[in-house]
Amino acid sequence: MGFFNRMGKAIVGIHRFLAEHAFYALALATLLALACFAGRLYLSGRWEYLFLVWNLFLAWIPYLASLWGSMIRRLTPENPWLLMVPSALWLLFFPNAPYLVTDFIHIRHIDTFPWWFDLGLLALFAWSGCFLAVASLQAMQQIVRGLFGSVISWLFVLVASGLCGFGIYLGRFLRWNSWDLFFNPRPLLADIAAFLLDPRSHPQMIGVTGLFAAFVFVCYVTFLSSRAGQPLGLDADC
DSSP states (O other), X not given: OHHHHHHHHHHXXXXXXXXXXXXXXXXXXXXXXXXXXXXXXXXXXXXXXHHHHHHHHHHHXXXXXXXXXXXXXXXXXXXXXXXXXXXXXXXXXXXXXXXXXXXXXXXXXXXXXXXXXXXXXXXXXXXXXXXXXXXHHHHXXXXXXXXXXXXXXXXXXXXXXXXXXXXXHHHHTSOOOTTHHHHSHHHHHHHHHHHHHXXXXXXHHHHHHHHHHHHHHHHHXXXXXXXXXXXXXXXXXX
8 A cells, every 4th residue: 555655646746746837738739739730631641841740849858858957956956966957958949949930931832721721730839839938938947046046037037038039040040950059069159159249240130039039038928927827026936
């Protein structure tokens, strides 16, 4: 009986942990998006939107990294250095989640299927990506707040939103991928350095970065407000 009691408590604990981090809602959104993709594939017999599935897979990586970090923080709070790997993984892949919003550009290139279905399909994948982004950002803010306090945690959110906007620009317009930092670092870092050294010569970079940074931040604040059920403030629970 002791074994089964421990197993039951462990299962309940895992369930509560996943529920706190919106796992079930995220899984439902993802399954609905994949079901619509499968329906389109079945009806059309064409793989035109297969890239959406890959992009959604990449969007799950920062969320899973944030769960990893949250679990470390919960189980071994005395060892914050263990957070280095999941935090780096989260930051590297974080732009991939809201990046799905930019996939709306592909609807203008495909006219072999009803436009309203494709619009709904893209919206489902974009929503899933944004939902994954804000859920993972909330988990990471909780970690930062526990380590450094509320003010620093909100500075972290602002910086993360800005880096996310810049990452979206690098991915959509320059076609860089997150893993290029490891496999093709020199040209990637050269592009980043060129932007940082002379940002006024790259107005598109400034516009895209600023727009999507603001988009991510507003999505996050909206998400946090709806979950908290109270006005946001530095003393509100994150």
